Amino acid sequence: MKKSKVIPPIMIVVAVLATIILNQEEYSEVTIINKILIIVGAAVLSSVIGYFLLGTDVDKVDPKPTNNIVNKTNKKK
Structure with a gap:
């Protein structure tokens, strides 16, 4: 997902919430x-x-590690 798809909904949500708060009697x-x-x-x-x-990079996920030391030490026990 690109930033350009996420930013407008953030702006809309904040604007609506600010409008609701500012329209209170206080x-x-x-x-x-x-x-x-x-x-x-x-x-x-x-x-x-x-x-x-x-x-x-919003969609980029880290690749699976090939040499995971934690799993190798657990298998030896």
Whole structure:
């Protein structure tokens, strides 16, 4: 899976959660412009963090080791 397939869902989830949290009664004093800026900022920041944390090869799996020392020592006993 490529990073480009994972980043938009991360942004959408963060934006929806930020919208739900900011629409609570406790945040009624925050203006709509500030709410929009907070939501967009949270989505962008989460996508940047996700981009760097996902690494370069998301699908790459390490090959099976050929000389596993742990298994050889257990077989000798």
